[in-house]
Amino acid sequence: xxxxxxxxxxxxxxxxxxxxxxxxxxxxxxxxxxxxxxxxxxxxxxxxxxxxxxxxxxxxxxxxxxxxxxxxxxxxxxxxxxxxxxxxxxxxxxxxxxxxxxxxxxxxxxxxxxxxxxxxxxxxxxxxxxxxxxxxxxxxxxxxxxxxxxxxxxxxxxxxxxxxxxxxxxxxxxxxxxxxxxxxxxxxxxxxxxxxxxxxxxxxxxxxxxxxxxxxxxxxxxxxxxxxxxxxxxxxxxxxxxxxxxxxxxxxxxxxxxxxxxxxxxxxxxxxxxxxxxxxxxxxxxxxxxxxxxxxxxxxxxxxxxxxxxxxxxxxxxxxxxxxxxxxxxxxxxxxxxxxxxxxxxxxxxxxxxxxxxxxxxxxxxxxxxxxxxxxxxxxxxxxxxxxxxxxxxxxxxxxxxxxxxxxxxxxxxxxxxxxxxxxxxxxxxxxxxx
Numbered sequence: 001x002x003x004x005x006x007x008x009x010x011x012x013x014x015x016x017x018x019x020x021x022x023x024x025x026x027x028x029x030x031x032x033x034x035x036x037x038x039x040x041x042x043x044x045x046x047x048x049x050x051x052x053x054x055x056x057x058x059x060x061x062x063x064x065x066x067x068x069x070x071x072x073x074x075x076x077x078x079x080x081x082x083x084x085x086x087x088x089x090x091x092x093x094x095x096x097x098x099x100x101x102x103x104x105x106x107x108x109x110x111x112x113x114x115x116x117x118x119x120x121x122x123x124x125x126x127x128x129x130x131x132x133x134x135x136x137x138x139x140x141x142x143x144x145x146x147x148x149x150x151x152x153x154x155x156x157x158x159x160x161x162x163x164x165x166x167x168x169x170x171x172x173x174x175x176x177x178x179x180x181x182x183x184x185x186x187x188x189x190x191x192x193x194x195x196x197x198x199x200x201x202x203x204x205x206x207x208x209x210x211x212x213x214x215x216x217x218x219x220x221x222x223x224x225x226x227x228x229x230x231x232x233x234x235x236x237x238x239x240x241x242x243x244x245x246x247x248x249x250x251x252x253x254x255x256x257x258x259x260x261x262x263x264x265x266x267x268x269x270x271x272x273x274x275x276x277x278x279x280x281x282x283x284x285x286x287x288x289x290x291x292x293x294x295x296x297x298x299x300x301x302x303x304x305x306x307x308x309x310x311x312x313x314x315x316x317x318x319x320x321x322x323x324x325x326x327x328x329x330x331x332x333x334x335x336x337x338x339x340x341x342x343x344x345x346x347x348x349x350x351x352x353x354x355x356x357x358x359x360x361x362x363x364x365x366x367x368x369x370x371x372x373x374x375x376x377x378x379x380x381x382x383x384x385x386x387x388x389x390x391x392x393x394x395x396x397x398x399x400x401x402x403x404x405x406x407x408x409x410x411x412x413x414x415x416x417x418x419x420x421x422x423x424x425x426x427x428x429x430x431x432x433x434x435x
Contacts, residue, residue, distance in 0.1 A: 029092025029093030029096060030092075033089060040092050040122070041126060044126050049110050052132065053132065054113040056136065057135055057313070059134045059260065062293045063264050066266075067111055071269065073283040074283075077106065078109045079094065079109075080112070086115045087115055127162055127165065132168045135313075136176060138313075139311040140311075140341070140342030159183065161183075161185065166187075168271075170260060172240065172260075177189070178212035178213060190243075190246075191228075191243065192263065194230065199229070200221075203225065203352070205312035206227045211236060214235050218232065249280070252289075253289055255320060256317065258294075258321075294306070302407055302413065303411075305413070310341060319351070322414050323359055330406075331416065332366065332400065332413060332415045333363065333416050334396065334399070334418065335418060336369065336419075337418075338368065357380055362403070363390050365399070367418070367421055391403070400425070400428055400429075
């Protein structure tokens with residue numbers, strides 16, 4: 001049965017790639033799971049491939065790409081659900097793509113980035129060797145509910161896993177650290193050195209202010225961003241775990257949030273695979289970003305950098321990353337409210353666009369909710385940006401053309417966009433879509 005599903009899935013994937021010019025990343029798995037809802041379990045149990053889940057609100061694709069890159073640099077065979085297809089059908093499709101016709105996976109490691117809500121479902125199909133918890137922020141409230149709902153689901157899922165499972169957890173996140181402690185699983189912590197913790201005041205995008213153990217308010221000595229940093233509860237004594245981040249890790253990506261992604265991947269490679277830190281540091285020098293994650297593309301002979309920005313914490317970090325370049329900025333903001341984005345866009349009022357305005361040279365706005373974003377930018381301004389520097393375009397292609405036309409020579413257009421907008425933007429620029 002599994003062999004025939006794999007064969008049929010490979011054919012469906014080929015047809016999808018041919019007709020849509022995409023990569024057929026979800027349809028084969030969708031059909032396989034319809035015919036056998038235990039398809040993922042049935043194939044994986046026949047193989048000795050090490051299974052790694054990567055979960056979190058932000059950074060899953062960058063972390064999984066980093067991890068794959070580092071492992072392959074050290075001659076470890078890896079496959080992943082490459083295009084961010086992080087629901088069950090995406091995982092099933094990646095298995096179909098990489099298995100041979102007899103169901104054999106000729107790889108040492110499988111990396112499955114998983115949607116927050118999908119993690120418990122996937123854990124029922126597979127008992128992973130490793131789970132990486134990156135962060136937890138509010139995202140798509142109409143679909144997921146509040147962050148506490150997701151945290152509870154993750155805790156329940158961990159409690160059912162075998163004690164052989166290794167957890168790699170962001171130790172700067174108070175909720176994730178608590179989940180790890182309660183699970184009883186072997187836990188490895190990663191985070192950032194204190195030199196990166198410069199903020200003492202909490203920002204608008206914070207999600208966990210209270211102790212997960214006793215529910216009294218936490219004291220944050222310093223933070224990197226949002227609720228991540230050095231925390232302690234003065235009531236019950238719950239505090240940040242004692243661990244030492246890996247020093248001197250860097251990649252050619254902007255933003256402090258990418259330092260967390262790098263720490264996560266490097267810690268797994270070091271602790272689980274025994275690769276030396278100096279080797280990791282050398283390998284990282286040649287890393288290239290994943291699609292839509294500070295990926296630089298050429299359009300009409302000008303550079304476009306795409307930064308996926310889909311929730312308050314992520315959007316603020318994208319803004320901080322480009323602001324820290326200390327240049328005058330040319331920005332295209334694209335806000336959609338489709339199924340992959342979430343219908344509720346009220347979260348844009350928790351994004352600190354006020355920080356962008358002083359440094360903005362031009363701002364172009366587009367997307368399904370272009371006027372919602374336009375209103376938010378209007379409120380972010382103490383005084384109106386000159387009319388010629390603020391453009392509203394309902395059509396995304398026209399918006400991109402407008403932004404490129406007014407972009408000064410030798411400058412980069414920064415596109416901050418939600419998930420479906422990112423896919424649409426890449427299709428306009430490259431002529432191909434990811435499906």
